[in-house]
Amino acid sequence: xxxxxxxxxxxxxxxxxxxxxxxxxxxxxxxxxxxxxxxxxxxxxxxxxxxxxxxxxxxxxxxxxxxxxxxxxxxxxxxxxxxxxxxxxxxxxxxxxxxxxxxxxxxxxxxxxx
Amino acid sequence: xxxxxxxxxxxxxxxxxxxxxxxxxxxxxxxxxxxxxxxxxxxxxxxxxxxxxxxxxxxxxxxxxxxxxxxxxxxxxxxxxxxxxxxxxxxxxxxxxxxxxxxxxxxxxx
Numbered sequence: 243x244x245x246x247x248x249x250x251x252x253x254x255x256x257x258x259x260x261x262x263x264x265x266x267x268x269x270x271x272x273x274x275x276x277x278x279x280x281x282x283x284x285x286x287x288x289x290x291x292x293x294x295x296x297x298x299x300x301x302x303x304x305x306x307x308x309x310x311x312x313x314x315x316x317x318x319x320x321x322x323x324x325x326x327x328x329x330x331x332x333x334x335x336x337x338x339x340x341x342x343x344x345x346x347x348x349x350x351x352x353x354x355x356x
Numbered sequence: 357x358x359x360x361x362x363x364x365x366x367x368x369x370x371x372x373x374x375x376x377x378x379x380x381x382x383x384x385x386x387x388x389x390x391x392x393x394x395x396x397x398x399x400x401x402x403x404x405x406x407x408x409x410x411x412x413x414x415x416x417x418x419x420x421x422x423x424x425x426x427x428x429x430x431x432x433x434x435x436x437x438x439x440x441x442x443x444x445x446x447x448x449x450x451x452x453x454x455x456x457x458x459x460x461x462x463x464x465x466x
Contacts, residue, residue, distance in 0.1 A: 246399075273452060283394075283443055283459040290452065298453060332399055341449040342388040342407035347399035 245269050248333050248348035255323060256356050263318045263351045265333030273297075274316035275334040275345065276308060285332070291316055328355045358383045362446050362457030369436055369464050377431040377460045379420075379446035387448040389413075389422050389429040394443040394459070403431075403444070436464045 246267045255261055267274060275298075276288040289308040290298035296308070305321045316333060330352050334345040363378040381389065388407045392400040404413030409424035418433045429446060441464050446457040 275454075283461070285400075285445065285456040285459070287453060292452075334400075336452070341452060342405070343449075344390060344402040344405055345449075345454060347392075347401070349397075349399045 246333055246335055246346050246348040248331075248351050250351060251349065252352050252354075254354045254356065257323055257325060259323050260319070260321045261323060261353075262320070263331055263333075263353075265316050265318070265348060267314055267333075267335040267346070269335055269337070269346060271335035271346070272313060272338045273336045274310065274313070275336075276316065276318050277332040277334065277347075279330040279332060279350070281329070289316075289318075323353075323355050325355050328353055358387070358448055358450055358453075358455045360446050360448055360455055360457035363460055364458070365443075366461040366463060369462070371438055371464055371466055372435045373464075375431070375433040375436045375440075375462070377444055377446075377462070379429045379431065379457055381427050381429065381446075381448050383427075383448055383450055383455075385450060387450040389420070390447045390449065390454075391418070391420055391429070391431050392445040392447060392456075394445065396442070400445065436462070438464045438466050440464050 273292045275290045291310045294310045307319045310316045330350045333348040336345045359382045390405045391403040393403045404415040406413040406422035412421045420431045443459045
């Protein structure tokens with residue numbers, strides 16, 4: 243009964259490769275997010291989708307492209323991976339409603355670039 | 357813009373000690389405030405929340421009160437356990453965008 247699930251949990255790859263991370267939520271939430279957590283645990287929003295529509299797009303290199311085929315899925319594709327992309331990427335979701343609704347997080351995808 | 361300033365860690369305490377992790381914020385309007393906890397190797401879990409001034413959020417012995425006059429949301433626990441060892445994040449939610457503090461690593465020793 244996993245609520246927000248991400249795959250893969252670990253991703254080790256070479257610089258220059260293209261990779262995707264998948265995220266699915268079974269909570270019936272309308273809004274999904276991608277966050278990046280760096281080695282110092284600092285968390286920063288990257289993207290947010292509401293019902294498949296992009297609503298937040300922070301200053302992120304255009305090598306990162308989110309795709310939401312339906313409101314239960316938000317995938318993250320990364321082109322031409324660089325060393326600085328090494329981090330933990332978290333997917334999250336939240337229900338419709340005001341800002342008092344908490345976000346539910348997946349367990350993260352640990353991306354390591356060699 | 358919005359920002360959250362959190363007490364820097366790491367914090368190391370003995371079991372049964374009193375815990376305070378300070379958090380202050382800057383925001384326009386009236387944000388909701390949250391504490392999230394991240395156990396090793398896991399994602400973030402909601403610990404507690406408060407949605408308006410003077411609200412007190414509480415869970416698992418942790419408490420935090422939304423203080424509008426001091427723009428603070430300090431996390432407290434009267435008696436910590438080894439199992440509370442984790443990273444704690446203060447966050448505010450405004451316009452559906454969560455802004456996180458830098459996180460505070462807590463280690464509780466037996």
